[in-house]
Amino acid sequence: MQIEFLGTGSGVPGKFRNVSCTALRLLDECNSVWLFDVGEGTQQQILRSNLKPRKINKIFITHLHGDHIFGLPGLLSSRSFQGGNTPLTIYGPKGIKDFVQVSLGVSKTKLSYKIIYQELTTPGKIFEDPKFTVYMNTLDHQIESFGYRVEEHDHPGELMVDKLKAAKIPSGPIYGRIKAGESVQLDDGRVINGADFIGKAQKGRVVAILGDTRKNPNSLSLAKNADVLVHESTFSKDEAGLARNYYHSTNAQAAILAKKANVHKLLLTHISSRYTGKMANVLQKQARAIFKNTSVVRDFDVVDVPFDKNQTV
Amino acid sequence: MQIEFLGTGSGVPGKFRNVSCTALRLLDECNSVWLFDVGEGTQQQILRSNLKPRKINKIFITHLHGDHIFGLPGLLSSRSFQGGNTPLTIYGPKGIKDFVQVSLGVSKTKLSYKIIYQELTTPGKIFEDPKFTVYMNTLDHQIESFGYRVEEHDHPGELMVDKLKAAKIPSGPIYGRIKAGESVQLDDGRVINGADFIGKAQKGRVVAILGDTRKNPNSLSLAKNADVLVHESTFSKDEAGLARNYYHSTNAQAAILAKKANVHKLLLTHISSRYTGKMANVLQKQARAIFKNTSVVRDFDVVDVPFDKNQTV
Ligand SMILES: [Zn+2]
Ligand SMILES: [Zn+2]
Numbered sequence: 001m002q003i004e005f006l007g008t009g010s011g012v013p014g015k016f017r018n019v020s021c022t023a024l025r026l027l028d029e030c031n032s033v034w035l036f037d038v039g040e041g042t043q044q045q046i047l048r049s050n051l052k053p054r055k056i057n058k059i060f061i062t063h064l065h066g067d068h069i070f071g072l073p074g075l076l077s078s079r080s081f082q083g084g085n086t087p088l089t090i091y092g093p094k095g096i097k098d099f100v101q102v103s104l105g106v107s108k109t110k111l112s113y114k115i116i117y118q119e120l121t122t123p124g125k126i127f128e129d130p131k132f133t134v135y136m137n138t139l140d141h142q143i144e145s146f147g148y149r150v151e152e153h154d155h156p157g158e159l160m161v162d163k164l165k166a167a168k169i170p171s172g173p174i175y176g177r178i179k180a181g182e183s184v185q186l187d188d189g190r191v192i193n194g195a196d197f198i199g200k201a202q203k204g205r206v207v208a209i210l211g212d213t214r215k216n217p218n219s220l221s222l223a224k225n226a227d228v229l230v231h232e233s234t235f236s237k238d239e240a241g242l243a244r245n246y247y248h249s250t251n252a253q254a255a256i257l258a259k260k261a262n263v264h265k266l267l268l269t270h271i272s273s274r275y276t277g278k279m280a281n282v283l284q285k286q287a288r289a290i291f292k293n294t295s296v297v298r299d300f301d302v303v304d305v306p307f308d309k310n311q312t313v
Numbered sequence: 314m315q316i317e318f319l320g321t322g323s324g325v326p327g328k329f330r331n332v333s334c335t336a337l338r339l340l341d342e343c344n345s346v347w348l349f350d351v352g353e354g355t356q357q358q359i360l361r362s363n364l365k366p367r368k369i370n371k372i373f374i375t376h377l378h379g380d381h382i383f384g385l386p387g388l389l390s391s392r393s394f395q396g397g398n399t400p401l402t403i404y405g406p407k408g409i410k411d412f413v414q415v416s417l418g419v420s421k422t423k424l425s426y427k428i429i430y431q432e433l434t435t436p437g438k439i440f441e442d443p444k445f446t447v448y449m450n451t452l453d454h455q456i457e458s459f460g461y462r463v464e465e466h467d468h469p470g471e472l473m474v475d476k477l478k479a480a481k482i483p484s485g486p487i488y489g490r491i492k493a494g495e496s497v498q499l500d501d502g503r504v505i506n507g508a509d510f511i512g513k514a515q516k517g518r519v520v521a522i523l524g525d526t527r528k529n530p531n532s533l534s535l536a537k538n539a540d541v542l543v544h545e546s547t548f549s550k551d552e553a554g555l556a557r558n559y560y561h562s563t564n565a566q567a568a569i570l571a572k573k574a575n576v577h578k579l580l581l582t583h584i585s586s587r588y589t590g591k592m593a594n595v596l597q598k599q600a601r602a603i604f605k606n607t608s609v610v611r612d613f614d615v616v617d618v619p620f621d622k623n624q625t626v
Contacts, residue, residue, distance in 0.1 A: 108456050
């Protein structure tokens, strides 16, 4: 599990930061990539990364501002052109379906795969499969804006096959009962405890990716105890007034949230072009004074989300 | 007058060629820039050029395929963000207005200027002002596709003020009559011929920019005697069958057209990513064997369109 930043700018593309797109790489977990927002030029950024468009099977849109959605029709077309033929689900605010359908319709684009639209209206669980659950909650932007929380399910401990073999326990249906943690009597009379042959369970990881927002109470529940929180940082510490007026956040507000929510790592994105080059370091430094494990990310940064070795279930 | 190529690729963006956009720079002529097609990422290409979005006051769309229009909503937004406040006219096939309005509507984009939509249905003159006339004619692509012909009006000869002064002809309302070519009697009795004091008239330039098309009869009238013909070249000489099936042209077909139409220069664009790097030279070489003054253009090429010194009116 890694997070790859394909567009870390704010509002309009700059020379160094494209408009918003964050990729959650789940290649080891389920051979897929999930995108959060698709600003214009996302498909060009993907060309410069090693992501394969056909592996993208979920797209989560945080809100409908142009810098977060105008790359969607082009990406969907290219995914088809490049051999994508598995269904793709788009989650987002009401209106996203109309935008995509009119764009593809006017341009007479025929896709080689099916799009499933999930226009979200109610906060809560929006997706669940055996490996992940995704939650949405609303934020506070001028238009409807969502934050997403991706929870990986805990990994149950693995059956310790080598240890079973060393104890001369013959393989067979009995392994299933041992894996289930049962106490089992063997043919030779021995009674063994399944739990002794199961490795440590591993706590699933949590990633919270929030859309544009000003300070609001829902962010806390989205971010609570997350391994990684991806948060906008359109303004700097001294610009809380501007942030409020424009429905955005400062780096300090994001850092305070990270601290309160007890996250492990804070990644700041949606950086204004007013903070070019070394100026972005100032944003990072100010935020680190509040929450140490903070980074201002750049386009094409890939951040690993490791298991927390100390957190077993 | 120059032509700047902002996207010379075909279908999907490649690492070296973005999707379609051609800019006609009319900065000396009328302090404006006209765009022909706006593929996704055009605003990012403009960032890397020295064009100013606010100077773009006309956009001509050749056809509605995604690689020719998906950059339009983002460019329109950025033009507003960057201080554009003068009206902008969009010419194109029926459907372009719906695409732009839904995109801007869904994203709640408020522009600081007015868009005038000219959905074209009838070939012929589509625009005229004191300096330029623009014509449209239909081509042969799978969907409606247009070619545009921009005719600069002839420049009348300039009044030779230095020569008038040397001949001791006093300035005054009489200069207007001289400029009009009249024969005038001066107060000192001399009769002078206005035509002797007017410089050479200069023939206006003609640029033809055609959308995606296969071989068709209308291209000839669009290109006739043009100073520059910009033509697609999706396939190579040996792929006429493919070109026909996919409603595109080969380099050879474009060159034959250039020759028949007696154009001065042929610029080949819409180059498939199958022709990377030096492979594009092959396209150029094949075309030059038919029409010598041919170039395969690349992203960011700027081609001057000079006055033809031999062609006075
Ligand atoms: Zn934004
Ligand atoms: Zn095309």
